Amino acid sequence: MSRRFVGLGYPASVLEIQSNLTLLLSLVLFAVKALALVDCVARPADRFRAVDTLDKSAWLVILILALLAHVFISGWNPLGIFSLVGTVAALVYLAQLRGSSA
Numbered sequence: 333m334s335r336r337f338v339g340l341g342y343p344a345s346v347l348e349i350q351s352n353l354t355l356l357l358s359l360v361l362f363a364v365k366a367l368a369l370v371d372c373v374a375r376p377a378d379r380f381r382a383v384d385t386l387d388k389s390a391w392l393v394i395l396i397l398a399l400l401a402h403v404f405i406s407g408w409n410p411l412g413i414f415s416l417v418g419t420v421a422a423l424v425y426l427a428q429l430r431g432s433s434a
């Protein structure tokens with residue numbers, strides 16, 4: 333006899349798997365944003381000019397807002413619109429600055 337989640341007809345284990353996958357995705361996306369922020373803090377300002385991208389202060393503001401939005405606005409929901417926008421911003425930063433050879 334399997335446990336049933338009241339009213340939905342799904343076994344509780346299916347909902348637990350979905351919940352755990354959502355939590356894992358949220359933690360991974362948070363880690364990507366945190367990595368981008370730490371990298372931005374540690375990277376010298378002249379590297380931003382060499383790559384011809386936004387300056388360091390602009391990236392710091394964008395990445396801090398992305399991290400705060402992930403925690404407070406999206407409520408750790410990895411598919412929230414603010415969380416997704418922040419993830420895209422962090423990935424663009426990482427692609428431009430960590431992926432560049434300049």
